[in-house]
Amino acid sequence: MSKILKEVLAANEQYVSRFGDLGSLPPARRFAILTCMDARLDPARFAGLSEGDAHVIRNAGGRASDDAIRSLVISYKLLGTREWFVIHHTDCGMEKFSDDTIRTLLSASLETATLDASGWHDVGRGPGSSEAQYFDFLTIRDPEEAVVVDVRRIRRHPLVSGAIPIYGYLYDVRTGQLIEVPAASREGEPVRSEAPVP
Numbered sequence: 326m327s328k329i330l331k332e333v334l335a336a337n338e339q340y341v342s343r344f345g346d347l348g349s350l351p352p353a354r355r356f357a358i359l360t361c362m363d364a365r366l367d368p369a370r371f372a373g374l375s376e377g378d379a380h381v382i383r384n385a386g387g388r389a390s391d392d393a394i395r396s397l398v399i400s401y402k403l404l405g406t407r408e409w410f411v412i413h414h415t416d417c418g419m420e421k422f423s424d425d426t427i428r429t430l431l432s433a434s435l436e437t438a439t440l441d442a443s444g445w446h447d448v449g450r451g452p453g454s455s456e457a458q459y460f461d462f463l464t465i466r467d468p469e470e471a472v473v474v475d476v477r478r479i480r481r482h483p484l485v486s487g488a489i490p491i492y493g494y495l496y497d498v499r500t501g502q503l504i505e506v507p508a509a510s511r512e513g514e515p516v517r518s519e520a521p522v523p
């Protein structure tokens with residue numbers, strides 16, 4: 326058993342011993358957060374969540390991929406969330422490569438690449454794969470612009486209700502602060518009000 330696997334299972338035993346609040350299936354506070362998988366971000370802590378409070382959808386960059394939108398649509402349509410946050414962050418790894426970079430690295434080998442002052446280098450033994458040519462890795466060039474683009478894509482998606490406010494934020498990894506991206510929040514304003522609940 327690997328060290329990490331042992332550590333995770335031991336931590337879970339501790340968690341089980343003090344486990345109490347189950348929460349309900351639909352999120353009690355009726356909101357959802359789409360954010361990056363970056364290990365420095367802990368949405369439960371930076372947004373004050375307890376078990377059962379909210380949906381947190383994570384991927385590389387916190388991008389509005391088809392799969393992220395799939396989760397958001399389920400979150401609203403079946404589980405009743407009413408407000409959504411798109412939260413990217415400063416110093417995101419998705420700013421540090423392009424599709425071309427990762428495609429070239431993966432075509433050489435599948436092993437972990439290294440990064441130094443001159444850029445990314447593949448040090449694996451290979452073989453790699455050309456399959457990455459078919460992937461859009463949704464890398465980020467301008468952090469603020471990426472939040473705007475993602476909020477806009479969600480807002481205009483045919484399966485997303487116009488009643489949902491979508492807020493756009495950047496999380497500052499140096500301070501822990503959420504900083505609004507006003508142009509994104511403007512894009513995310515509801516385009517119609519929700520039908521009154523009978």
Ligand SMILES: [Zn+2]
Binds near residue numbers: 362363387414
């Ligand atoms: Zn990131």
